[in-house]
Amino acid sequence: MVRQEPHPSGEPAHTSPSDARDLLWEPPPVPAADLTPRTDWVVFAVAAVLTLAFVLWGAFAGGSLGAISDTLLGGLLHYGGWGFVLSASTFVVIALWLAFSKYGRITLGRDDEEPEYNTVSWISMLFATGMGIGMMFYGVAEPLTHYVSPPPGTGGGSGEQQAMTAMATTLFHWSLHPWAIYAVVGLAIAYGTYRRGRRQLISAAFIPLIGEKAADGPVGKLIDVLAIFATLFGSACSLGLGALQIAGGFQILGWVELATTGLLVGIIAALMACFLLSALSGVSKGIQWLSNINMVMAALLMVFILAVGPTVYILDLIPGTVGSYFQDFFSMAGRTDAAGGERTATWLATWTVFYWAWWISWTPFVGLFIGKISRGRTIRQFVAGVILVPSVVSLVWFTVLGGTAIDLQASGVDLASQGGIEEQLYGLLANFPWATAVSVLAALLVAIFFVTGADSASIVMGTLSQRGANDPRRPMTAFWGVLIAAVAAIMLVVGQGEGNALEGLQRITILVAAPWTIVMLLLCLSLLRDLRNDPLIMRSHKAREVVAAAVVTGAQVYDGEFRIDVSAADEKGSRRVGVEPVRGSRRAPNSEGDEGSGDGRTSRP
Structure with a gap:
């Protein structure tokens, strides 16, 4: 997510990320491995009861289990064997x-x-x-x-x-x-x-x-x-x-x-x-x-x-x-x-x-x-x-x-x-x-x-x-x-x-x-x-967007003679990212016909 701000000349002067925290992400802490195990009684009970039912079925009626499983397998392979392969x-x-x-x-x-x-x-x-x-x-x-x-x-x-x-x-x-x-x-x-x-x-x-x-x-x-x-x-x-x-x-x-x-x-x-x-x-x-x-x-x-x-x-x-x-x-x-x-x-x-x-x-x-x-x-x-x-x-x-x-x-x-x-x-x-x-x-x-x-x-x-x-x-x-x-x-x-x-x-x-x-x-x-x-x-996408927008701004505002500058955060936590002309280069005129008083920077909190 980016924000474009106009230059006094009317051209876009800068594009910056909307939130620095997006670029400074840290993964959340992994759940502690030594936490006391707590049984999920629903999962355990359903799985255990169904498994025990299968064991009892096989123990007391193995013939019917074999016949039913053979019929089911035949149908599965005929209609769904392709599914396993694919x-x-x-x-x-x-x-x-x-x-x-x-x-x-x-x-x-x-x-x-x-x-x-x-x-x-x-x-x-x-x-x-x-x-x-x-x-x-x-x-x-x-x-x-x-x-x-x-x-x-x-x-x-x-x-x-x-x-x-x-x-x-x-x-x-x-x-x-x-x-x-x-x-x-x-x-x-x-x-x-x-x-x-x-x-x-x-x-x-x-x-x-x-x-x-x-x-x-x-x-x-x-x-x-x-x-x-x-x-x-x-x-x-x-x-x-x-x-x-x-x-x-x-x-x-x-x-x-x-x-x-x-x-x-x-x-x-x-x-x-x-x-x-x-x-x-x-x-x-x-x-x-x-x-x-x-x-x-x-x-x-x-x-x-x-x-x-x-x-x-x-x-x-x-x-x-x-x-x-x-x-x-x-x-x-x-x-x-x-x-x-x-x-x-x-x-x-x-x-x-x-x-x-x-x-x-x-x-x-x-x-x-x-x-x-x-x-x-x-x-x-x-x-x-x-x-x-x-x-x-x-x-x-x-x-x-x-x-x-x-x-x-x-x-x-x-x-x-x-x-x-x-x-x-x-x-x-x-x-x-x-x-x-x-x-x-x-x-x-x-x-x-x-x-x-x-x-x-x-x-x-x-x-x-x-x-x-x-x-x-x-x-x-x-x-x-x-x-x-x-x-x-x-x-x-x-x-x-x-x-x-x-x-x-x-x-x-x-x-x-x-x-x-x-x-x-x-x-x-x-x-x-x-x-x-x-x-x-996400950071890669944002970085490409920011750099691309900065290059466009530099080409439009400073006639291609520019550099990208990143400045430190101020006492309020603001961060300044922008483009400025290379020394001796020609600046684009501002909307009032002056040479342009700014350096093309914009800041964001």
Whole structure:
């Protein structure tokens, strides 16, 4: 907002900002992290009651739950599968556009604030979020499955072409798209918390769109309940995958003959007991220590396979995978059942749509985490780090494990037919030295991921239940942790009753993620509206207006021979900004025919 004041000659002499406070903005204080957590009983009660109802339904009428979820999934994929595909790519476009646009220089905090963590530590923590049960479960299985049974519309090539297609498809599912999905939610939370001083709630990020009153009212509470559901079922899916893989390890090691429902539930119960011991004792350093050990163990497993496996083939596969990924990017991003019919629809439900739903359901959890550790970063740094670092980790991880599996399959070792996909990691390890010890290490690795994942996800749900508290109360954390285990068990039981536990996990995850996808799209709209009114952007607009008006004034009044002058505030707090002639230049005559007594300055309080 500017004000133009006339020069005595009748020409505009000066343009100035209307209020200096607009240019000297400081963000409001962030809510204190150590405030006593206060439970939002509406959010907590609604989320808890509905979750318990789901658990009871699955426990006492699992058949009807399975039948209804199967019917709902069929309708959702037929009429709305395109929505998942289009939404995921929309999040990619938004994240990259924000990084390269004028908004990329906005700091997640004060303009002069330094990053809370140094770059090495920040990247290490991003690396930690890029690893998990999912990468252990699918590290061998996905590339191998796509190699043996190519995605619809890609078959018929040579073995080398099939390998490139398999690796590119896997990288498509684990690199740019999932981390862009996480980035938009993490950015909205970090920007609202550290730049605007709001609470760490998903509903608080909707204030620019629906207003503070609505965000604190029923609409905001509904958003937080949906966020809890998304986190709960997304985490339960991961824990279910972990239980399946640990049970598969027991079978490969000869400890059990069959992965029964009782065994899967028992694994979940045993690992949840470990989580409760951690949560109720408050040994946060112990969880952090376990997480660090987990990263080291995962790195050692990858290095071991790289060393004893087909090292040269793996290294050759890395650039080929990247090239195939970019070459096939748009065809993979646009794949829907409209092009391939029923076979493509089934494939999408098993892979792409399931993945997008899984990533979307994880966004409250991962988004809150990466938002918390990114204070002081610019939006450009945030997007680059959140997308690039985990994508590189995914590239290396899947190339090492998946490339080794493909090489073994091509050389005559039929890994693909050795049990379910949860057992294929152990089947691969059986072809190398110290197979039993390394398999035990892999099972232990999944177990620790289970415990630390449940710990982190339950803390996030506690935060959402207790008005954005940074450290929710331990009983609240333990409560949600137990429910994660219960939901994971029900999802497995429902699938196991129909002959495929993995399908049960995938089906319910997709259904729960559908409403959250709509919430995320609205969240992006709210974030964009918030950024348009960011003080840094507003100051830039004002600065351009002031300078442009001053240049016009100088050109008109002083015939182009002028300079812009800013003077100090006087004793009344006035500030003088204006243009004045360069010494010896010709001034424009004033309205009375004189040379002009003023210097073109105007002042404002």
